[in-house]
Amino acid sequence: MYGEHKGLFHQYHWLIVRGQQLLDGLVIFFLVLLLCRFYGLEFQPDYFYLAAVTFALSILIFSLVKLYQPWRGAQLARLAARIVLSWIFVIAILAFLGVAFKKTGIYSRKLLLTWSLAAPVALVMLRLLVYRILGWARARGYNTRTVVIAGAGTLGRQLAANILQVRTMGMKILGFFDDNHAGEEVVIEVDGGGRFPILGNLDDMVQFVQQHKVDMVYLSLPFRAEARIRQVIDALQNTTASVYLAPDVFIFSLLRAGLTDLRGIPLISLWETPFFGVNGWLKRAEDLILGGLILVCILPLMALIAIGVKLSSPGPVIFKQRRWGLNGEEIIVYKFRTMTVCEDGGVVQQAVPNDQRLTRFGAFLRATSLDELPQFFNVIMGTMSIVGPRPHAVAHNEYYRQHIPGYMLRHKVRPGITGWAQIHGMRGGSNIKDMERRIEYDLDYLRRWSLWLDLKIIFYSIFLIFFDKRAY
Numbered sequence: 001m002y003g004e005h006k007g008l009f010h011q012y013h014w015l016i017v018r019g020q021q022l023l024d025g026l027v028i029f030f031l032v033l034l035l036c037r038f039y040g041l042e043f044q045p046d047y048f049y050l051a052a053v054t055f056a057l058s059i060l061i062f063s064l065v066k067l068y069q070p071w072r073g074a075q076l077a078r079l080a081a082r083i084v085l086s087w088i089f090v091i092a093i094l095a096f097l098g099v100a101f102k103k104t105g106i107y108s109r110k111l112l113l114t115w116s117l118a119a120p121v122a123l124v125m126l127r128l129l130v131y132r133i134l135g136w137a138r139a140r141g142y143n144t145r146t147v148v149i150a151g152a153g154t155l156g157r158q159l160a161a162n163i164l165q166v167r168t169m170g171m172k173i174l175g176f177f178d179d180n181h182a183g184e185e186v187v188i189e190v191d192g193g194g195r196f197p198i199l200g201n202l203d204d205m206v207q208f209v210q211q212h213k214v215d216m217v218y219l220s221l222p223f224r225a226e227a228r229i230r231q232v233i234d235a236l237q238n239t240t241a242s243v244y245l246a247p248d249v250f251i252f253s254l255l256r257a258g259l260t261d262l263r264g265i266p267l268i269s270l271w272e273t274p275f276f277g278v279n280g281w282l283k284r285a286e287d288l289i290l291g292g293l294i295l296v297c298i299l300p301l302m303a304l305i306a307i308g309v310k311l312s313s314p315g316p317v318i319f320k321q322r323r324w325g326l327n328g329e330e331i332i333v334y335k336f337r338t339m340t341v342c343e344d345g346g347v348v349q350q351a352v353p354n355d356q357r358l359t360r361f362g363a364f365l366r367a368t369s370l371d372e373l374p375q376f377f378n379v380i381m382g383t384m385s386i387v388g389p390r391p392h393a394v395a396h397n398e399y400y401r402q403h404i405p406g407y408m409l410r411h412k413v414r415p416g417i418t419g420w421a422q423i424h425g426m427r428g429g430s431n432i433k434d435m436e437r438r439i440e441y442d443l444d445y446l447r448r449w450s451l452w453l454d455l456k457i458i459f460y461s462i463f464l465i466f467f468d469k470r471a472y
Helices: 010-038 045-064 076-100 109-139 154-165 202-212 223-236 278-312 360-368 375-381 394-400 407-412 432-448 451-467
Strands: 145-150 171-177 185-188 194-197 216-219 242-245 258-262 265-269 318-324 330-336 385-387 416-418
Touching: 010 045, 010 109, 045 076, 076 109, 145 154, 145 202, 154 171, 154 185, 171 194, 171 202, 202 223, 216 223, 223 242, 278 330, 278 360, 278 375, 278 385, 278 451, 318 394, 330 375, 375 385, 375 416, 385 451, 394 432, 407 432, 416 451
Parallel strands: 145 171, 145 216, 216 242, 385 416
Antiparallel strands: 185 194, 258 265, 318 330
Protein backbone atom coordinates (compact mmCIF):
# COMPACT_ATOMS: atom_id res chain seq x y z
CA MET A 1 0.00 0.00 0.00
CA TYR A 2 1.10 3.61 -0.68
CA GLY A 3 0.96 4.69 2.93
CA GLU A 4 2.82 1.80 4.53
CA HIS A 5 6.38 2.98 3.86
CA LYS A 6 6.82 5.58 6.57
CA GLY A 7 10.06 7.07 7.86
CA LEU A 8 11.83 5.09 10.50
CA PHE A 9 12.09 8.17 12.75
CA HIS A 10 8.96 9.91 11.51
CA GLN A 11 7.35 10.08 14.95
CA TYR A 12 10.55 10.93 16.80
CA HIS A 13 11.83 13.95 14.91
CA TRP A 14 11.84 16.10 18.05
CA LEU A 15 14.06 13.54 19.77
CA ILE A 16 16.49 13.49 16.84
CA VAL A 17 16.74 17.29 16.97
CA ARG A 18 17.54 17.18 20.68
CA GLY A 19 20.15 14.53 19.98
CA GLN A 20 21.77 16.71 17.32
CA GLN A 21 21.86 19.67 19.66
CA LEU A 22 23.41 17.55 22.41
CA LEU A 23 26.04 16.12 20.06
CA ASP A 24 27.02 19.59 18.80
CA GLY A 25 27.36 20.86 22.37
CA LEU A 26 29.40 17.83 23.45
CA VAL A 27 31.75 18.14 20.47
CA ILE A 28 32.45 21.78 21.37
CA PHE A 29 32.79 21.01 25.10
CA PHE A 30 35.11 18.03 24.79
CA LEU A 31 37.31 19.77 22.23
CA VAL A 32 38.28 22.21 24.98
CA LEU A 33 39.08 19.29 27.29
CA LEU A 34 41.12 17.45 24.63
CA LEU A 35 43.07 20.56 23.68
CA CYS A 36 43.91 21.21 27.32
CA ARG A 37 45.42 17.73 27.45
CA PHE A 38 47.17 18.24 24.10
CA TYR A 39 48.84 21.49 25.19
CA GLY A 40 49.62 20.19 28.69
CA LEU A 41 47.20 22.53 30.42
CA GLU A 42 45.04 21.78 33.44
CA PHE A 43 41.30 21.76 32.82
CA GLN A 44 40.71 24.50 35.36
CA PRO A 45 37.28 26.00 36.23
CA ASP A 46 37.89 28.86 33.76
CA TYR A 47 38.16 26.39 30.88
CA PHE A 48 35.11 24.51 32.15
CA TYR A 49 33.10 27.73 32.22
CA LEU A 50 34.28 28.58 28.69
CA ALA A 51 33.22 25.17 27.40
CA ALA A 52 29.90 25.24 29.26
CA VAL A 53 28.96 28.75 28.11
CA THR A 54 29.84 27.88 24.53
CA PHE A 55 27.85 24.64 24.82
CA ALA A 56 24.68 26.59 25.61
CA LEU A 57 25.43 29.55 23.33
CA SER A 58 26.10 27.32 20.31
CA ILE A 59 22.84 25.41 20.70
CA LEU A 60 20.96 28.72 20.96
CA ILE A 61 22.61 30.31 17.92
CA PHE A 62 22.43 27.13 15.82
CA SER A 63 18.73 26.86 16.58
CA LEU A 64 18.10 30.49 15.68
CA VAL A 65 19.72 30.05 12.25
CA LYS A 66 17.62 26.88 11.73
CA LEU A 67 20.60 24.57 11.63
CA TYR A 68 18.42 21.77 12.95
CA GLN A 69 15.79 21.86 10.23
CA PRO A 70 15.41 18.63 8.18
CA TRP A 71 18.34 17.97 5.86
CA ARG A 72 16.40 15.97 3.32
CA GLY A 73 17.22 17.44 -0.08
CA ALA A 74 19.62 20.04 1.32
CA GLN A 75 23.09 20.60 -0.14
CA LEU A 76 25.83 19.61 2.29
CA ALA A 77 28.05 22.47 1.10
CA ARG A 78 25.39 25.03 2.06
CA LEU A 79 24.92 23.30 5.39
CA ALA A 80 28.67 23.44 6.05
CA ALA A 81 28.77 27.15 5.15
CA ARG A 82 25.91 27.81 7.56
CA ILE A 83 27.77 25.97 10.34
CA VAL A 84 30.96 27.99 9.75
CA LEU A 85 29.15 31.33 9.67
CA SER A 86 27.16 30.44 12.78
CA TRP A 87 30.34 29.45 14.60
CA ILE A 88 31.98 32.76 13.63
CA PHE A 89 29.02 34.51 15.23
CA VAL A 90 29.46 32.41 18.39
CA ILE A 91 33.17 33.30 18.54
CA ALA A 92 32.33 36.99 18.09
CA ILE A 93 29.95 36.86 21.06
CA LEU A 94 32.54 35.03 23.17
CA ALA A 95 35.17 37.64 22.27
CA PHE A 96 32.79 40.42 23.30
CA LEU A 97 32.05 38.68 26.61
CA GLY A 98 35.75 38.07 27.21
CA VAL A 99 36.59 41.74 26.73
CA ALA A 100 33.58 42.91 28.74
CA PHE A 101 34.46 40.71 31.74
CA LYS A 102 38.25 41.08 31.29
CA LYS A 103 38.80 37.34 30.89
CA THR A 104 40.78 37.26 27.63
CA GLY A 105 44.17 37.11 29.33
CA ILE A 106 43.54 33.95 31.39
CA TYR A 107 43.26 31.56 28.43
CA SER A 108 45.99 30.06 26.26
CA ARG A 109 46.10 31.83 22.87
CA LYS A 110 47.22 28.61 21.15
CA LEU A 111 44.32 26.68 22.63
CA LEU A 112 41.75 29.33 21.69
CA LEU A 113 43.03 29.59 18.12
CA THR A 114 43.14 25.81 17.64
CA TRP A 115 39.70 25.41 19.19
CA SER A 116 38.22 28.18 17.04
CA LEU A 117 39.48 26.49 13.88
CA ALA A 118 38.88 22.87 14.89
CA ALA A 119 35.32 23.20 16.21
CA PRO A 120 33.58 24.03 12.89
CA VAL A 121 35.59 21.30 11.15
CA ALA A 122 34.49 18.77 13.78
CA LEU A 123 30.86 19.92 13.51
CA VAL A 124 30.90 19.58 9.73
CA MET A 125 32.53 16.14 9.97
CA LEU A 126 29.85 15.08 12.44
CA ARG A 127 27.14 16.22 10.01
CA LEU A 128 28.91 14.40 7.18
CA LEU A 129 29.00 11.15 9.17
CA VAL A 130 25.30 11.36 10.05
CA TYR A 131 24.49 12.45 6.49
CA ARG A 132 26.25 9.36 5.10
CA ILE A 133 24.56 7.03 7.55
CA LEU A 134 21.12 8.44 6.74
CA GLY A 135 21.90 8.35 3.02
CA TRP A 136 22.92 4.70 3.26
CA ALA A 137 19.71 3.87 5.13
CA ARG A 138 17.48 5.83 2.76
CA ALA A 139 19.03 4.25 -0.31
CA ARG A 140 17.95 0.88 1.13
CA GLY A 141 14.39 1.93 1.77
CA TYR A 142 14.62 3.05 5.40
CA ASN A 143 13.48 6.44 6.70
CA THR A 144 11.74 7.32 3.43
CA ARG A 145 9.03 9.85 2.64
CA THR A 146 6.23 9.38 0.10
CA VAL A 147 5.84 12.14 -2.49
CA VAL A 148 3.28 13.21 -5.07
CA ILE A 149 3.76 16.01 -7.59
CA ALA A 150 1.01 18.33 -8.72
CA GLY A 151 1.69 19.26 -12.33
CA ALA A 152 3.17 16.99 -14.99
CA GLY A 153 4.78 19.78 -16.99
CA THR A 154 8.46 20.59 -17.46
CA LEU A 155 9.01 21.78 -13.90
CA GLY A 156 7.23 18.77 -12.36
CA ARG A 157 9.28 16.36 -14.46
CA GLN A 158 12.49 18.16 -13.47
CA LEU A 159 11.55 17.90 -9.80
CA ALA A 160 10.97 14.17 -10.21
CA ALA A 161 14.30 13.74 -12.03
CA ASN A 162 16.17 15.57 -9.27
CA ILE A 163 14.55 13.37 -6.61
CA LEU A 164 15.32 10.17 -8.48
CA GLN A 165 18.95 11.11 -9.13
CA VAL A 166 19.66 11.44 -5.39
CA ARG A 167 18.40 8.27 -3.73
CA THR A 168 19.98 9.31 -0.44
CA MET A 169 17.16 11.84 0.02
CA GLY A 170 14.89 8.87 0.74
CA MET A 171 11.91 10.21 -1.22
CA LYS A 172 9.57 7.78 -2.99
CA ILE A 173 7.49 9.24 -5.82
CA LEU A 174 4.01 7.72 -5.94
CA GLY A 175 2.88 9.61 -9.02
CA PHE A 176 1.63 12.86 -10.54
CA PHE A 177 -1.65 14.73 -10.58
CA ASP A 178 -2.60 16.93 -13.49
CA ASP A 179 -5.90 18.43 -14.69
CA ASN A 180 -5.15 17.79 -18.36
CA HIS A 181 -3.47 14.38 -18.54
CA ALA A 182 -5.23 12.11 -16.02
CA GLY A 183 -4.71 8.42 -16.77
CA GLU A 184 -1.49 8.93 -18.73
CA GLU A 185 2.09 8.19 -17.66
CA VAL A 186 5.14 10.37 -17.16
CA VAL A 187 8.48 8.95 -18.31
CA ILE A 188 11.53 10.20 -16.40
CA GLU A 189 14.68 9.31 -18.35
CA VAL A 190 17.43 9.52 -15.73
CA ASP A 191 19.42 6.91 -13.82
CA GLY A 192 16.92 5.19 -11.55
CA GLY A 193 14.00 6.75 -13.43
CA GLY A 194 11.04 5.05 -15.00
CA ARG A 195 7.33 5.45 -15.65
CA PHE A 196 5.06 7.15 -13.15
CA PRO A 197 1.27 7.29 -13.40
CA ILE A 198 -0.79 10.46 -13.53
CA LEU A 199 -3.17 9.36 -10.78
CA GLY A 200 -5.91 11.89 -11.50
CA ASN A 201 -6.67 15.59 -11.54
CA LEU A 202 -5.82 18.06 -8.79
CA ASP A 203 -9.14 17.50 -7.02
CA ASP A 204 -8.39 13.77 -6.83
CA MET A 205 -4.99 14.54 -5.27
CA VAL A 206 -6.40 15.85 -1.99
CA GLN A 207 -8.42 12.68 -1.39
CA PHE A 208 -5.43 10.52 -2.38
CA VAL A 209 -3.13 12.36 0.04
CA GLN A 210 -5.61 11.89 2.87
CA GLN A 211 -6.26 8.21 2.20
CA HIS A 212 -2.63 7.19 1.75
CA LYS A 213 -1.15 9.61 4.29
CA VAL A 214 1.30 11.03 1.78
CA ASP A 215 4.21 12.81 3.44
CA MET A 216 5.12 15.47 0.89
CA VAL A 217 3.29 17.30 -1.90
CA TYR A 218 5.16 19.39 -4.50
CA LEU A 219 3.09 21.97 -6.38
CA SER A 220 4.74 22.62 -9.76
CA LEU A 221 2.03 24.61 -11.49
CA PRO A 222 2.49 27.59 -13.85
CA PHE A 223 1.97 31.16 -12.64
CA ARG A 224 -1.07 31.57 -14.88
CA ALA A 225 -2.90 28.94 -12.77
CA GLU A 226 -2.95 31.19 -9.68
CA ALA A 227 -6.65 30.58 -8.94
CA ARG A 228 -6.22 26.83 -9.24
CA ILE A 229 -3.14 26.90 -7.00
CA ARG A 230 -5.13 28.73 -4.32
CA GLN A 231 -7.89 26.09 -4.47
CA VAL A 232 -5.40 23.23 -4.11
CA ILE A 233 -3.54 24.88 -1.25
CA ASP A 234 -6.78 25.54 0.62
CA ALA A 235 -7.84 21.91 0.18
CA LEU A 236 -4.45 20.54 1.28
CA GLN A 237 -4.81 22.32 4.62
CA ASN A 238 -7.10 19.44 5.58
CA THR A 239 -4.24 16.95 5.25
CA THR A 240 -1.10 16.33 7.31
CA ALA A 241 1.23 16.43 4.29
CA SER A 242 4.11 18.87 4.03
CA VAL A 243 3.37 21.08 1.04
CA TYR A 244 6.03 22.80 -1.10
CA LEU A 245 5.38 25.31 -3.86
CA ALA A 246 7.93 25.22 -6.68
CA PRO A 247 7.47 28.58 -8.45
CA ASP A 248 7.52 28.39 -12.23
CA VAL A 249 10.32 30.95 -12.47
CA PHE A 250 12.45 28.84 -14.79
CA ILE A 251 10.78 30.55 -17.72
CA PHE A 252 13.29 33.31 -16.92
CA SER A 253 17.06 33.21 -17.21
CA LEU A 254 18.04 33.03 -13.56
CA LEU A 255 21.25 34.34 -12.04
CA ARG A 256 21.98 33.43 -8.44
CA ALA A 257 18.26 33.07 -7.71
CA GLY A 258 17.33 32.95 -4.07
CA LEU A 259 14.64 33.62 -1.50
CA THR A 260 14.41 36.74 0.59
CA ASP A 261 11.68 38.84 2.16
CA LEU A 262 10.68 42.45 2.55
CA ARG A 263 9.09 42.97 5.95
CA GLY A 264 7.47 39.55 5.83
CA ILE A 265 6.62 39.53 2.11
CA PRO A 266 8.47 36.58 0.48
CA LEU A 267 10.45 37.51 -2.62
CA ILE A 268 12.33 35.48 -5.22
CA SER A 269 15.45 37.10 -6.64
CA LEU A 270 15.59 36.27 -10.35
CA TRP A 271 19.13 37.59 -10.59
CA GLU A 272 21.42 38.97 -7.92
CA THR A 273 25.12 39.40 -7.34
CA PRO A 274 26.74 36.39 -5.64
CA PHE A 275 28.98 38.79 -3.70
CA PHE A 276 26.40 40.04 -1.24
CA GLY A 277 27.16 40.26 2.50
CA VAL A 278 29.80 37.81 3.73
CA ASN A 279 30.58 36.58 0.21
CA GLY A 280 31.44 40.14 -0.78
CA TRP A 281 33.89 40.43 2.11
CA LEU A 282 35.49 37.09 1.21
CA LYS A 283 35.88 38.10 -2.43
CA ARG A 284 37.43 41.44 -1.54
CA ALA A 285 39.75 39.84 1.03
CA GLU A 286 40.83 37.34 -1.62
CA ASP A 287 41.62 40.17 -4.05
CA LEU A 288 43.54 42.23 -1.51
CA ILE A 289 45.57 39.35 -0.05
CA LEU A 290 46.34 37.41 -3.25
CA GLY A 291 46.51 40.55 -5.38
CA GLY A 292 48.93 42.21 -2.96
CA LEU A 293 51.19 39.15 -2.77
CA ILE A 294 51.20 38.69 -6.54
CA LEU A 295 51.89 42.37 -7.15
CA VAL A 296 54.92 42.35 -4.84
CA CYS A 297 56.28 39.27 -6.64
CA ILE A 298 55.79 40.60 -10.19
CA LEU A 299 57.03 44.19 -9.69
CA PRO A 300 60.58 43.35 -10.94
CA LEU A 301 59.08 41.60 -13.99
CA MET A 302 56.81 44.56 -14.66
CA ALA A 303 59.79 46.91 -14.55
CA LEU A 304 61.59 44.83 -17.21
CA ILE A 305 58.46 44.71 -19.38
CA ALA A 306 58.05 48.47 -19.08
CA ILE A 307 61.61 48.95 -20.37
CA GLY A 308 60.92 46.53 -23.22
CA VAL A 309 57.74 48.37 -24.24
CA LYS A 310 59.53 51.74 -24.19
CA LEU A 311 62.44 50.50 -26.30
CA SER A 312 60.33 48.51 -28.79
CA SER A 313 58.25 51.40 -30.19
CA PRO A 314 57.38 55.04 -29.55
CA GLY A 315 54.43 55.75 -27.32
CA PRO A 316 53.33 55.35 -23.68
CA VAL A 317 54.25 52.27 -21.64
CA ILE A 318 50.78 51.88 -20.17
CA PHE A 319 47.67 51.68 -22.35
CA LYS A 320 44.58 53.04 -20.60
CA GLN A 321 41.16 52.01 -21.86
CA ARG A 322 37.63 52.87 -20.70
CA ARG A 323 35.64 49.79 -19.78
CA TRP A 324 32.55 48.99 -17.75
CA GLY A 325 32.98 47.71 -14.24
CA LEU A 326 30.69 46.84 -11.34
CA ASN A 327 27.05 47.84 -11.99
CA GLY A 328 28.01 49.11 -15.44
CA GLU A 329 30.02 52.06 -14.10
CA GLU A 330 32.86 53.25 -16.30
CA ILE A 331 36.39 52.41 -15.11
CA ILE A 332 39.91 52.85 -16.48
CA VAL A 333 41.75 49.56 -17.07
CA TYR A 334 45.56 49.46 -17.29
CA LYS A 335 47.57 47.27 -19.67
CA PHE A 336 51.05 47.34 -21.13
CA ARG A 337 50.84 48.86 -24.60
CA THR A 338 51.16 46.18 -27.27
CA MET A 339 50.18 48.13 -30.39
CA THR A 340 51.30 51.16 -32.32
CA VAL A 341 47.88 52.71 -31.63
CA CYS A 342 45.89 53.43 -28.46
CA GLU A 343 42.26 53.11 -29.57
CA ASP A 344 39.58 54.10 -27.07
CA GLY A 345 36.90 55.82 -29.12
CA GLY A 346 33.41 54.98 -30.28
CA VAL A 347 34.81 52.24 -32.54
CA VAL A 348 37.49 49.84 -31.30
CA GLN A 349 38.85 47.17 -33.62
CA GLN A 350 39.62 44.02 -31.62
CA ALA A 351 42.95 42.29 -32.16
CA VAL A 352 43.07 39.56 -34.82
CA PRO A 353 45.74 36.96 -35.69
CA ASN A 354 48.79 38.59 -37.34
CA ASP A 355 47.39 42.04 -36.57
CA GLN A 356 49.56 44.66 -38.29
CA ARG A 357 49.06 47.08 -35.40
CA LEU A 358 50.95 44.81 -32.99
CA THR A 359 54.58 45.52 -32.17
CA ARG A 360 56.93 42.55 -32.12
CA PHE A 361 57.35 42.80 -28.35
CA GLY A 362 53.62 43.46 -27.96
CA ALA A 363 52.77 40.24 -29.79
CA PHE A 364 54.87 38.34 -27.25
CA LEU A 365 53.16 40.10 -24.34
CA ARG A 366 49.68 39.30 -25.68
CA ALA A 367 50.57 35.66 -26.42
CA THR A 368 51.67 35.19 -22.81
CA SER A 369 49.03 37.53 -21.29
CA LEU A 370 51.82 39.50 -19.63
CA ASP A 371 50.27 42.70 -20.98
CA GLU A 372 47.51 42.21 -18.37
CA LEU A 373 49.84 42.48 -15.35
CA PRO A 374 49.17 46.19 -14.63
CA GLN A 375 45.56 45.24 -13.95
CA PHE A 376 46.68 44.03 -10.52
CA PHE A 377 46.77 47.74 -9.66
CA ASN A 378 43.10 47.81 -10.70
CA VAL A 379 42.51 44.90 -8.31
CA ILE A 380 44.10 46.72 -5.37
CA MET A 381 42.15 49.88 -6.25
CA GLY A 382 38.91 47.88 -6.19
CA THR A 383 37.84 48.47 -9.79
CA MET A 384 38.62 44.86 -10.80
CA SER A 385 38.97 41.39 -9.27
CA ILE A 386 41.57 38.73 -9.98
CA VAL A 387 38.79 36.41 -11.19
CA GLY A 388 35.63 37.55 -12.92
CA PRO A 389 34.14 38.22 -16.35
CA ARG A 390 36.72 39.87 -18.60
CA PRO A 391 35.95 43.57 -19.21
CA HIS A 392 35.22 44.64 -22.77
CA ALA A 393 35.80 48.01 -24.36
CA VAL A 394 32.91 50.45 -23.93
CA ALA A 395 32.24 50.42 -27.67
CA HIS A 396 31.93 46.60 -27.63
CA ASN A 397 29.61 46.68 -24.62
CA GLU A 398 27.21 49.02 -26.37
CA TYR A 399 27.05 46.66 -29.35
CA TYR A 400 26.76 43.32 -27.53
CA ARG A 401 24.19 44.45 -24.96
CA GLN A 402 21.77 45.01 -27.86
CA HIS A 403 22.36 41.62 -29.45
CA ILE A 404 22.89 39.15 -26.56
CA PRO A 405 20.13 38.63 -23.93
CA GLY A 406 21.50 38.74 -20.37
CA TYR A 407 24.77 40.39 -21.46
CA MET A 408 24.58 43.11 -18.81
CA LEU A 409 24.19 40.57 -15.97
CA ARG A 410 27.95 40.03 -16.11
CA HIS A 411 28.29 43.57 -14.74
CA LYS A 412 26.67 42.53 -11.44
CA VAL A 413 30.27 41.84 -10.29
CA ARG A 414 33.69 43.41 -10.75
CA PRO A 415 35.42 42.39 -14.00
CA GLY A 416 38.41 40.08 -13.66
CA ILE A 417 41.94 39.67 -14.98
CA THR A 418 41.08 36.06 -15.76
CA GLY A 419 37.85 34.13 -15.68
CA TRP A 420 35.84 30.95 -16.14
CA ALA A 421 35.39 31.67 -19.86
CA GLN A 422 39.11 32.24 -20.43
CA ILE A 423 40.26 28.90 -19.00
CA HIS A 424 37.71 27.21 -21.29
CA GLY A 425 39.30 28.73 -24.36
CA MET A 426 36.94 31.69 -24.78
CA ARG A 427 39.63 34.18 -25.81
CA GLY A 428 39.73 36.50 -28.78
CA GLY A 429 37.04 36.56 -31.40
CA SER A 430 34.35 39.17 -31.47
CA ASN A 431 31.52 37.64 -33.52
CA ILE A 432 28.13 37.14 -31.90
CA LYS A 433 28.40 33.33 -31.67
CA ASP A 434 31.76 33.44 -29.86
CA MET A 435 30.58 36.18 -27.54
CA GLU A 436 27.38 34.28 -26.68
CA ARG A 437 29.47 31.27 -25.59
CA ARG A 438 31.71 33.53 -23.53
CA ILE A 439 28.70 35.11 -21.81
CA GLU A 440 27.32 31.63 -21.02
CA TYR A 441 30.53 30.85 -19.13
CA ASP A 442 30.51 34.24 -17.40
CA LEU A 443 26.95 33.73 -16.11
CA ASP A 444 27.72 30.13 -15.16
CA TYR A 445 30.63 31.44 -13.04
CA LEU A 446 28.29 33.81 -11.22
CA ARG A 447 25.85 30.98 -10.49
CA ARG A 448 28.57 28.60 -9.25
CA TRP A 449 30.91 31.02 -7.50
CA SER A 450 32.94 29.83 -4.55
CA LEU A 451 36.37 30.64 -3.14
CA TRP A 452 37.54 27.22 -4.30
CA LEU A 453 36.37 27.93 -7.87
CA ASP A 454 38.37 31.18 -7.89
CA LEU A 455 41.54 29.36 -6.77
CA LYS A 456 40.95 26.71 -9.44
CA ILE A 457 40.63 29.37 -12.15
CA ILE A 458 43.80 31.14 -10.97
CA PHE A 459 45.70 27.80 -11.00
CA TYR A 460 44.63 26.96 -14.57
CA SER A 461 45.29 30.52 -15.74
CA ILE A 462 48.97 30.19 -14.78
CA PHE A 463 49.32 27.24 -17.16
CA LEU A 464 47.53 29.11 -19.95
CA ILE A 465 50.33 31.68 -19.93
CA PHE A 466 52.69 29.02 -21.26
CA PHE A 467 50.44 26.65 -23.19
CA ASP A 468 47.54 28.66 -24.65
CA LYS A 469 48.15 29.02 -28.40
CA ARG A 470 44.90 30.89 -29.00
CA ALA A 471 46.04 34.17 -27.45
CA TYR A 472 46.90 36.93 -29.90
